[in-house]
Amino acid sequence: xxxxxxxxxxxxxDVRDGQVVKGINFEGLKNxxxxxxxxxxxNRELIDELVILDVTATLERRRALADTIRAVAxxxxxxxxxxxxxxxxxxxxxxxxAGADKVxxxxxxxxxxxxxxxxxxxxxxxxxxxxxxxxxxxxxxxxGEHYSVYVRSGQTGADLDAVEWAREAEAxxxxxxxxxxxxxxxxxxxxxxxxxxxxSRAVSIPVIASGGAGTLEHFVHVFTTGQADAALAASIFxxxxxxxxxLKEHLRAHGIPVRI
Amino acid sequence: MIALIDYGAGxxxxxxxALATIGADVFVPTTPEDLTRASGVIVPGVGHFDATRAIxxxxxxxxxxxxxxxxxxxxxxxxxQWLFEGSDEAPDCPGLGVLxxxxxxxxxxxxxxxxxxxxxxxxxxLHLTNSASIIEAVPRGAQVYFTxxxxxxxxxxxVAETEHGERFASIxxxxxxxxxxxxxxxxxxxxLTILRNFIEVAR
Numbered sequence: 048x049x050x051x052x053x054x055x056x057x058x059x060x061d062v063r064d065g066q067v068v069k070g071i072n073f074e075g076l077k078n079x080x081x082x083x084x085x086x087x088x089x090n091r092e093l094i095d096e097l098v099i100l101d102v103t104a105t106l107e108r109r110r111a112l113a114d115t116i117r118a119v120a121x122x123x124x125x126x127x128x129x130x131x132x133x134x135x136x137x138x139x140x141x142x143x144x145a146g147a148d149k150v151x152x153x154x155x156x157x158x159x160x161x162x163x164x165x166x167x168x169x170x171x172x173x174x175x176x177x178x179x180x181x182x183x184x185x186x187x188x189x190x191g192e193h194y195s196v197y198v199r200s201g202q203t204g205a206d207l208d209a210v211e212w213a214r215e216a217e218a219x220x221x222x223x224x225x226x227x228x229x230x231x232x233x234x235x236x237x238x239x240x241x242x243x244x245x246x247s248r249a250v251s252i253p254v255i256a257s258g259g260a261g262t263l264e265h266f267v268h269v270f271t272t273g274q275a276d277a278a279l280a281a282s283i284f285x286x287x288x289x290x291x292x293x294l295k296e297h298l299r300a301h302g303i304p305v306r307i
Numbered sequence: 308m309i310a311l312i313d314y315g316a317g318x319x320x321x322x323x324x325a326l327a328t329i330g331a332d333v334f335v336p337t338t339p340e341d342l343t344r345a346s347g348v349i350v351p352g353v354g355h356f357d358a359t360r361a362i363x364x365x366x367x368x369x370x371x372x373x374x375x376x377x378x379x380x381x382x383x384x385x386x387x388q389w390l391f392e393g394s395d396e397a398p399d400c401p402g403l404g405v406l407x408x409x410x411x412x413x414x415x416x417x418x419x420x421x422x423x424x425x426x427x428x429x430x431x432x433l434h435l436t437n438s439a440s441i442i443e444a445v446p447r448g449a450q451v452y453f454t455x456x457x458x459x460x461x462x463x464x465x466v467a468e469t470e471h472g473e474r475f476a477s478i479x480x481x482x483x484x485x486x487x488x489x490x491x492x493x494x495x496x497x498x499l500t501i502l503r504n505f506i507e508v509a510r
Contacts, residue, residue, distance in 0.1 A: 052423070052471055053430040053450060090495075095430055124325055126452060126493050143318050148493060171317050171354040173426065173454040222454070223428065253428045276424065306430040306450040 053306045054270045054298065055095040055277035056291055057255060058284050060085060060119075062131075063103045065111050067285065083118040085285065090123055092291035095306060097123065098151065098225075098279060101131030102200070113145040120146025130178055130225075134159075139166050143174070151225055153178040154198040157205045157212075160219055167220030175223075176255075177216035181209035181242065182229040194242045201229045209242065210249045217250045224250060225279065228258035233282060235261025240273035247274040255279050263289065263297040270303050309333045309509055310345035312370075314361035316352035316385055325492035329499055331506045339369035347379045347509025350386030356396035356410070356457065359389045367403060374405070379483040381441075381505045387479065387486030388459055396457050405484050408460040413471060426456040427471045431489075433497075437466040439480040441487075443504050451477070451487075451494035459488065483508070 060067045060082045067080050086097055099119060101112045112129075120127055129142040130151025139150045150170075156163055156177045167175045184195035186208075194209035205212075213224050226246050228239035238259045247254040253276035256269045260280035269275045283289050295305040309326065313319055313335050326333045326349075336342055348370055352358065362370075374380050382390045391402045394410035402410075413425050430450040435442055445467075458475035461468060467478035469488070477488045478501075485505060491498035 051431070052427060052453075055429050120321075120324065124321075124328075124493060124495050124498055144320065146320055146324065148318075148321055173353055173428065174318070222426065251424050252426065253424055276429065 051304050053095070053304045054275070055255075056266075056294060056305070057096040057098055057128075057277055057279040058085075058089045058094045058291070059098040059100055059257070059279050059281040061100045061102045061281060062112065062115055063101075065115055068102060080285065082115050083122075086119045086123055089284065089291055090125065093295065093306060094125065094284075094291045095277070096126040096128065098128040098130065099147075100151070101129070103132075113141060116142060116145035116147055128176060130176070136162065136165055136169070139170075143170060149174045149176050149222070151176040151178045153180065156216060156221075157196065157198050157207065160215070163216060163219040163221055167222070172220050172222035172252075175221050176225050177213075177221040177223075178225040178227065179209050179212060179216075179246075180227045180229050183239075183242070194245065197229060201232075210245050213246045213250050213254075217252050221252060223253045223255060223277075225255045225257060231259025232257075234259055235283070237261060237265040238269040238273055238275070238278065240268050243269060243273035243275050247276070253277060263294055266294060266298060267301045267303065270298065308344050308346055309506065310336045310342055310348045312336065312348065312350045312362065312366070312386075314350075314352065314358065314366075316354045316358035316361070319351060321490075321492045322349070322351050322383065325499060325502055326506075329503050329506060331502070339365040342369040342373055345373055345378060347381065347505065348373055349381045349383065349505070350389060351383040352385035352389070353454070354385060356385065356388060356394040357400055359385065359397075359402070360400055362389070362403075370403070371405075374483060377483060379485070379505065379508045380405070381509075382484075382486035383492075384455060384488060384490060387488055388457060390479070390484060390486050391459055394457055406459075406462070406464050406479060406481060406486075408462050410457045410459050412457050413455075413473070413475070423472045426454060428454045430494075431469050431471065431477075433467040433469060433477055434474075435467050439466040439478075439485070440508055441480045441485040441501060441504050442466055442478060444500050445497060449497040451489040451491070451497055453477075453489045455488060459486075
């Protein structure tokens with residue numbers, strides 16, 4: 048019997064036009080199937096949470112996204128997060144209305160930080176995730192290397208340090224940090240454990256590590272040296288390379304608490 | 308008909324959906340008088356204890372009246388904490404007080420291993436410590452989904468405990484009053500089982 052909080056395994060469904068897609072280094076998307084069907088499979092395999100990320104996020108497709116959220120939420124009774132293109136309180140309300148338990152803010156959190164506080168006030172901090180996409184870069188202010196924040200799907204530098212930005216997001220009311228390594232995204236060479244640990248140590252809210260999962264060992268590393276509270280992956284699960292359950296059994300065998 | 312109290316603390320969509328899935332007939336009362344139609348009352352909610360102020364004297368009286376008539380009352384998360392006398396989170400805001408004790412902040416850094424985080428977010432185990440109708444058919448060691456920073460004390464009304472640096476009451480029941488600290492609507496089959504157990508007594 049587990050006596051401590053389990054480390055969470057979260058599957059991310061990158062959705063475009065109602066279909067799950069996945070790219071490498073944020074580019075070159077390919078089709079990976081029907082979101083409701085994938086969600087169903089993951090639920091059977093004891094996934095702990097799901098994230099639906101709208102990777103097109105254009106206005107005319109927002110309605111299609113709400114349909115996708117509803118289809119996934121209909122039969123699942125685990126936490127569901129929706130992100131991608133949430134810019135305003137109304138966008139967040141539409142996602143929550145459709146069945147999202149949490150919304151994930153990325154670009155909008157950087158360009159309009161008070162939105163974090165507004166949404167935390169309306170839905171509670173537990174419903175507000177601040178997603179931080181970062182990559183290693185020379186630290187122009189202090190020298191050496193740091194983790195530089197990017198927005199607009201990794202396209203635009205935000206001139207923020209990921210560790211400092213995570214602290215500020217927490218202070219403004221974020222309930223969790225979803226930290227993605229742009230360097231590692233889709234590469235399957237492993238999570239950026241150093242970056243994850245740096246952010247996890249800096250905040251008291253949970254940190255979800257993302258970007259780079261390729262093997263079962265990568266998850267062991269991110270929960271030990273990376274000090275992650277949860278790990279998110281997409282492609283490793285979508286193409287049935289690894290079942291969620293076999294990953295959890297592997298983690299448990301390595302002394303990491305999981306829900307089985 | 309199950310009355311689901313909406314006092315503005317969080318979103319009720321998931322709770323409604325879970326109740327609909329298990330076949331419960333649910334309505335959201337707009338005035339305390341609506342509660343006369345309720346065969347059972349659920350107080351959900353997430354967020355700051357201060358939000359429970361919105362359950363004002365009129366609502367409180369109506370809820371207590373239903374309870375006095377033997378209609379069951381169920382609190383979820385903040386709604387469960389409200390069943391107690393109060394919380395350190397909002398010291399001047401009284402709870403309903405049908406359960407004895409005060410809620411307090413988790414501080415695993417002081418009392419447990421130093422690397423535990425607050426809020427306590429995620430799946431954790433239920434340690435069933437008593438028998439009660441609300442935990443009928445809940446398997447030993449089952450895990451459920453939590454998201455909170457404050458907890459209710461372990462008392463004679465505790466029927467399940469959970470550990471996050473320290474043990475706290477994760478399920479309580481005293482007669483027709485029951486509550487859960489976690490989110491049954493987000494806790495898979497185990498959560499639906501607990502909601503079903505409540506619905507059974509609220510028929």
